[in-house]
Amino acid sequence: MTLPRPKFLFVPVSSAEGMGEYMRSLIVANEVKQRWPDADIRFILSRHAPYAATCPYPAVLLDDTPTKNIKAVNDFMSFHLPDVVIFDASGRRSQLVHAKKLGAKVIFISQHKRKRSRGMKVLRARVTDSHWVVQPQFAIGDIGWLERLKLRLIDKAEPEIIGPIFVNPSETRQARLLEQYSLTKGGYILLNAGSGGHQNHNGYVVEVFAQAAVSIFATTAIPCVIVYGPSYPGEVYTSEGVTAITSLNHASMIDLLDASKMAILSGGDTLLQAIALKKQTLSIAVARDQFFRVKMCKEKGLTSSCQPNAQQITDSLVKMIDGHNSESLQVALANCSCKNGLDMGMSIMSDLLNEPLPLKS
Template identity: 70%
Template sequence: MTLAAPKFLFVPVSSAEGVGEYMRSLIIADEVKRRWPNATIQFILSRQAPYALTCPYPAALLDDTPTKNIKAVNDFMSFFLPDFVIFDASGRRSQLVHANKLGAKVIFLSQHKRKRSRGMKVLRARVTDSHWVVQPEFVIGPINWLDRLKLKLIDKPEPTVTGPIFVNPNRDSQAALLKQYDLTAGGFILFNAGSGGHTNSHGYIVEEFARAAANIYRATQLPCVVVYGPNYPNAMPVVEGVTAIKELNHCELIDLLDAAKVAILSGGDTLLQAIALKIPTLAVAVAKDQNYRLKVCKENGLTVGSDNDARQMSGGLIELIKAENLGRLEAALAQCECINGLDIGMNIITDLYRKKFGVSQ
């Protein structure tokens, strides 16, 4: 017996600011579609998110993030009748319960300790088929003995640490991208502040990244590339030595990141992807939930930190690319066991697929 068209529903956190959960869900959805071409894929998103109208899959749009629209999400699940529901850092317990009652396999993704703890609460864990932790274990640490005992008593597995989830670089598309922007592998610096929508008291933080890029080019003559992000609303300035890009899809961003000499990044998912790719970085926390991750990465010698000030970023990066400092960072990255967790997650989905439909492939 085989299933012609399994139905997947993705419910990521979505808002006017962050983009990480949506991008991760999109990566998984694309891989689902690659493995099961006949799969039906559906998203639920906030219409406030800038990407809501450009999602390549059908998307039901809500007035706010799905977690705050309990009834609307449950009503849509009753209508769509999914076989799998993937909640990425989202979902109330009642939404997970409803998905389970409809017979769906429920997958919950957490990215920090608070979310992980929420996912291990007994009433949520009972209706969750798989809980993925999309942080390396050196960042988030192991679960405690009490949570381990609770999960054992209700016969549920411990969360699976996948680490960051991303698409691996593609050499052909990377070469085309470098040619498009007149860049050489290993010969430029990449700047990305995440979605581009984060602000501080001076304005948009990505503008500080852009000013740092201009400073660094003047000091080093190394070409700089600034990816502003989909949530940045202003016109991009034209500056000598700095290539300004409004937005890249995930595959393109990974291809550029993999080809960069070094990168200045926010402390979000892209930082962990850079660590997995062994790319030296200077990292800046642009949101409160990035501070702890950045602190741990710095303590493990896997990145260099900076405040979100153009002068500090410029000085920090120029110091970083000195041979002795760069060599030390590259050596630490080479020893790090952080890898791409996409295959880990997809193996779990494949196993759940087999259990649900009783098929061998």
Template identity: 55%
Template sequence: MAPQKAPKFLFIPVSSAEGIGEYMRSMIIADEVKRTWPNAEIKFILSEKAPYAAQCPYPAVLLEDTPTKQVKAVNQIMSDYLPDIVLFDASGRKSQLVHAHKLGAKVIFLSQHKRKRSRGMKIGRALVTDCHWVVQPEFVIGPISWLDRLKLKLINKPAPLNIGPVFTQPDASTQAALLAQYQLTQNEFVLFNAGSGGHKVNGELAADIFAQAAHESYKASGITSVMVFGPNYPNPLPELEGVVVIPQLNNQQFINILAAAKAAVLSGGDTLLQAIALHKPTLAVPVSKDQPPRIEKCVSEKYVISCETKSEAIGHKIALLLDPTLANQLITSLARGEQLNWLDVAMKELAFLLDLG
């Protein structure tokens, strides 16, 4: 049942000049909130240092640094806005969560790896958190300990909920329009993306490494490459033979291009888990220090293949990825995985919290 008054949502994702996953996830949820409750009020708090901050389609307060480091400013914004729900995506000091709770807001904390999950389960934070969502499948992050489970039970708080990757499902009309726009044919191109475009590996932009591999892949296979650079990519976009260069895509566009691709070469962030959920043969390449363990888990499940972040290594593995035998083996393994629309799960949680208010 929809709430009687217009619900007010405040999104506070980690935001910086490097990563973009938390912001993109918040945008996906915000868009679905607006679709579900058209009268909902939505506000973001972002760092002005994030290249995408000025492009946010919702009202946004831009701070000098990531919101976690701007305690007083964030608390004042919450006091002025008086949200019904605050979503801290991998962000927030305990004092910020406490302040949101004191204002009467329902507090949601999103964590994406074990360290952040453990932080979210600390008693001081757990006591003021209404929902703790873990945006990783359990096979990647593993279960919480029996001690943590007991501790949460004693303070009458639920265990973190593994909601997995959050994304908008592909749809035929959006996909057809995108394929026409970029002159692509379904299942006849390989998609490349190194995340936000701002990550560096050994001093070199990961996006440049991926773009070179995309060019080499086309030369070796004759199959068109599509390279999505991302909003944090700081340089002029190159022109490369056989490579369709795209500056950036929103999540709905990206998911539809990904679903139409023959295969994908992706970093080890959220897009990797989205590709797994879509049963897409994928080569996973780490672009930040937190990604190798996640990639290793996915490889151990035989969901993806992986390699180091070098264009020659990527080129070698793409040839394997395009082999029908290996691709079919990956697809068979992927079909064993749990199939849930985790965005629907998140929305049901939000509806439940709003009905409590």
């Protein structure tokens, strides 16, 4: 079967704070567009999300995250009749059921144990054609024997661990980016606290990262680049030795990460992308769902970590630069099997559509 113009509908979790699910869906959508240039791609988003107005694809904007707008999402699916619906950490069971009744292939994406368990509940699993886990095996572990038995009884496959999803670095893009910001490959420290919207009792965590950038340059004379993120509402400040960037698209972020000497990151998706790129990192959990991920990555020797405190960040980074833990980090990263899961995701989509996977255009 060859669909003349396959319809893909992306329904990520979307809110005013985080943006990881949206960014992942956008990466997949862009890859779909390269593989199937005639594809009709749509999104359903919260209008309050900072990226809602800049989504490059037609988007239905709702007053809240799509998971809480059951009827609106179902009504649009009935109108649009998509061939594939991708629920990225989102969706009520009734929404998945409705998509399946309309004849769509249903993909559910989970990024931690709680979401994975939710996706394996019997009534949800029955209407899910493919469940992607966008974590490496070491960060999430195996499913339990009871969950495995339930899936077997309803003749459903176990979730597929495909790993983090990201755009691979490009030498051409990277060279242009380094020239734009007057940077040298391997000659700067990259700092990013995710979307920039995460707060603790002291305020926005990205402001602590910014303080650390100033301190790191003063201590080491190594230039720093901090990407604040689109959800940060404050002003962006530059200082001697610190390049401040309001936000970057995903491809540019990956290119800067790949070209950095080391990176100081939150415990979100970018940390796993850095590990797949074999980049040494200092990681700081800035949200509840990040503590376990940072802990597991640290236990495997794939990152160092510290608290969101400017002095602690500086001290920890200096130890890494001086060689403390650096050699063991590099060995662990070299031996880690974590890789980009984008190609695997495309192969699964091709199987669901029952047609060969087109090469990139």
